[in-house]
Amino acid sequence: MPLTKAVIVPGNGAGDVERCNWYGWANTQINKIPGMTCLLRNMPDPVRATESIWLPFMQEELQCDEETVIIGHSSGAAAAMRYAETHKVFGIILVGAYTSDLGDENEKDSGYFSRPWEWEKIRGNIGHIIQFGSTDDPFLPWQEQQAVADGLSAELHKYTERGHFQNTEFPELIKAVQKMRAEA
Template sequence: MESPSKAVIVPGNGGGDVATHGWYGWVRKRLEQGGGGDLCHSMHLEIDIRYAETHQVYAIVLVSAYTSDLGDDNERASGYFSRPWQWEKIKANCPHIVQFGSTDDPFLPWKEQQEVADRLEAKLYKFADRGHFQNTEFHELISVVKSMLKVAE
């Protein structure tokens, strides 16, 4: 599979304007010249993971990943948690899976974040002080994406 020519940032729920909220715009500016893998944060990462069950994807970089509806009505209504995850198909369709998680995330239990990493055999970047990754810069993510592009060349 060829290296991608662009990145797709799939933001989490309630984030506001993607160009100015959190790290999304900051990351986009730094990747504009070099492209990157598919980047997604929180709730909308389920869209990306489900897509990879049936389509080939060069890479997925997950930020704040989880496996259940967390007992939330809106999450349940999304339908992404209504059937089992097809972990083996995702791994077969996506050769590069990286995950960022933080044990102090106020919204997501670490157990679910760890389960995603284990099931997908993702390269896990585990932090204890990033919360839900709502900071305005994300240097580690840039390094990971650029490194993935070098491997693909």
Template sequence: MPPRVLIVPGNGCTPIEQCNWYAWLANELRERGCEVVLTSMPDPHRARESIWLPFIRDVMKCDRDTVVVGHSSGAEAAMRLAESTEFLGMLLVSACVTDLGDASERASGYYNRPWEYEKMKANVKWIVQFGAPGALNMVK
């Protein structure tokens, strides 16, 4: 049975269906039998952790049978969610582990403490990272 997939965008992506590659991926996955959740996020420009994580968990319904595809700020949200929530898989696109000196990224709340990689690996069965070589060396 194909997994249920949540697509979590980067900040500023609204309406989500018109941004980046999200609608294309949703259509490709649906053609392969996946249930896909592609919905505009609350607080789309700041992508605050305090708003996005409960939304992903409770409204988008992330659970043990879910794959989360996170892009940019959505990847950081997926990583923080994986520290405390069990789910099937995590596909990270252009993730980062610092605010890169950007005030709006800093305001999101994802970067104010160390990343708990061991918890992520314990809670998620598989993790795939797309990005520049060496950008994030989470799985050793």
């Protein structure tokens, strides 16, 4: 299957996603890639990011499928991984991914962390996995980011000065999408 679509799944609490972090900027840049369409929508239940609400939205509204790369940031990375346990997608790009509720009630209530990760199923449903993480992330311990990379055998881009990737531009992300498109 060709790669024709990217879907940006934001982190929880993003509010108006077009104006939050790098999401709107990346949406514009990806839509400039010939043959690509990028979708960026305000998610339902944006504060808690509940799995039982977000995953059906990703399937029914965003139509994530075998021609889609899901770009998930923070809670959106958790959603992308859980989605890929049961759905085939072209690829996932994880930004600030983690494996536990971090002792946070909101994260615990989201549902993503209520059971073990099924790394083998995720790998089996995805052709390409790229991950971005930073050792100075103020929210995510590096061990959790590394555990995702190890579990998924992801192509890991490790930084030391990017925090939680809340900047307004993210050129490396666009290069990752272009790389996946070229490999399609």
